[in-house]
Structure formats: structure tokens, C-alpha cells
Amino acid sequence: MTETPMPLWEVFIRARTGLAHRHVGSVHAADAEMALQAARDTYTRRGEGLSIWVVPSAAITASDPADKDMLFEPTASKPYRHPTFYTVPDEVGHM
């Protein structure tokens, strides 16, 4: 059984107006239009969404988990990027 693999698509759904599209899973489909229909049947049977994006999985570039420290550790040493790093006298009030 050697079949041509069906392309893989990642599915993103906007649950409500004002929210960002969020990754919910993936589907296999021959083209974008069929991927949208498959995503609708698979991921929105109970009013989960108002809008769907499908993206070819192969088009996604992801960071390598092995690079996690190199990429994200430096932010831990920069507390001056957070408002709580700075002292404001109580008399000044909320800022």
C-alpha cells in the first residue's frame, strides 16, 4: 500500500471576537479549501469558533527546544525591563 501522503495543515481558530486565533490541531487535506472544510468538521462541531486559519505545516519554522536556554535565558537577567524594578515614593500615588 504505497499512497501519496496527503499534505498536513495546522489549524488555528478564533473562538470569539477580540481574541487571537489559537492553534487547535491539524488535518490532512489535498488543498487549502478542503483543509478549511476538514478543520470545520473536525474542530468546530460545538460552536468553538468564528474564524479558521489553515497553514501548511511545512511552512512553519519553529525554534529548536535545544536552543531554549540560548534564546530565552537572557531575559531572566534583565529585571530592569519590568516596572517593579523602579522605586516610586508612596506619596506619588499609583503610577
Added chain:
Amino acid sequence: MYTQALNQPETGPNAAEDAARLARFEARIDAEERIEPNDWMPEAYRRTLIRQISQHAHSEIVGMLPEGNWITRAPSLRRKAALLAKVQDEGGHGLYLYAAAETLGVTREELVAQLLSGRAKYSSIFNYPTLTWADIGAIGWLVDGAAIMNQIPLCRTSYGPYARAMIRICKEESFHQRQGYEIMLTLCRGTPEQKAMAQDALDRWWWPALMMFGPPDSESAHTAQSMRWKIKRFTNDELRQQFVDATVPQGHYLGLTFPDPELRFDPATGHWRFGAIDWEEFRRVLAGDGPCNRERLETRRRAHDEGAWVREAALAHAAKRRARAAAQKIAAE
């Protein structure tokens, strides 16, 4: 809906793993961190997950067949609409789970081929026939009920994509069990013949439902490792007992009796004690010799073969449209 601990023997070499990476992996498991697709993981963890998730996916797909048998003969439009929605959910659950298994590096085509060739297992319960409408009630109440017992702890399983698929599935599953119980309740409040039908369905589905939790802990080779890696959170016997404790009072409320003369409440422990399960039958059905094994696989193979031209045509159409769009783009430049 239908995970089952089948405890297939693990094959393949137990490769010497990088000790430091293994230690880091286990520390993450101990800290209740989720493992994600591109993270390093021991080969045995990957293999166990592929086996368990794909068996679970196959069970959802094959599980559509016994219930599909009654869609055209549902006794009312309300029942038919609910059964259609339930069977569609099972198909959806199969797809969530196949997608989760694929993140471990196996393709959909391989997984489907494993099912159709008979190499992969699926839950033994779907090799029993649905003889009357009451069976649809018993399946929802007992089979989905057992599945929920199994699946709720899996929402906290250590592999991220599996846990996320299980959360979606569990949210949708509760309707399945309630619609089944409602069918049983309606039959039990109906004519004596209808109540007898409900009793007959319970008599036939009770023991197979208990077998859904897999072999007893004493014979379960993988439980210890799976618990260590938090793939499983409870043992087969623990889940089976939880199911019996929850289900027996529901059956008594229906006014039905269970086909187990040894079933009795143990006030000292608060548990319902049940008789011995026929594990010989379980092994026989799992090995391919249940009442419907051949018919189920035959139906899946036919559906796959008869859909081949649709998949081919869809791919050819997509390729043609891509080529045409590319040609137009070149012409426009």
C-alpha cells in the same frame, strides 16, 4: 472515546540511551512538565506512546461501526440526530488522536495501513455485535462510561499533544454517556418487552465493558514503566474498580440486575466486589476471534479501498490548480 490498555509486548532493542539526557527527561516528568514533540525522549517512551495513541485512534474509528449499524433504524428523529452526532464525534476523536500520534514521527498512511493489515490492535469491545436498539443505550452508558473512566486521567498524561487531544475528547464524551443512559431509562420505564430488551443488552455488554480496562495488574507488563513516565496515572484494576463502583448503583436505579452472582457491596471498603472475569475470552477476541473481528476489518478495508479514487482525484485536482496558478503568475510577469 475508547482507550484500552492492551499491553502488547514491547519489541525492538533496548538501546543504550544517553544517561544524562534520560536523567533530564525523567526529572522533567517528575516535575509534572509536559513533553512536547521536538523534545528529546527515550525510544521506549516514543514507542509506547505511538502504540497506545494509535490503538486508541483505531478504536474510535472502528467504534463507529457497531453504532452506525443502528442509525437508519433509530426509533425517532431525536434519537437518530443524537446517534449521528455521537458517531461523528467518534470519527473526530479518531482524527485528533491520529494527529497526536503523528507528532511522534509516524505517518497517517502507516497508521491506517497497520489497522487495515490487522497488525494494530483496537479495543476488544467493538468486536461484539449490536443486536437490538437497547445495545445503543448499553454502549453509551457502559462503553462510553468505561472510556471516560480511562480517559479523564489521560488529560494529565505526560505527553502534551496526547493530553490536549484527551481534554477535547473528554469534553465531548459526557453527552455520549448521558444519551446512552437516557435510552436505557426510557426502555426500563416502557413495556415489559422493552425492559427485557434493556436487561438483555446489559447482560451481554457488562463483562466486555469490564474487559475494556485491560488485563489485571498482575499480568500487565507495561503498567509499571507507563506509570513511572506518567503515561498512565492509574492501573487497570484501579480504573476497573472505579467504574464498577460508579455504574452498579446506576444499573440498580434502572431496576436492572447485573449478570454476576458474586456482585456484592463490601461495607468495610465501600467498594462493589465482582466475580472473576473470563480473560480467556478477552485474549480470544483480541487475537482476532471475536464475533465481529473479520466483519469490522473487512468494512474498514472496503471503505478505504472505495475511497482511494477520491483521495487520488483530490490530490490531482490540487496539483492541477497549483500548476495553473504558477503558469498565470509567470504569464503576468
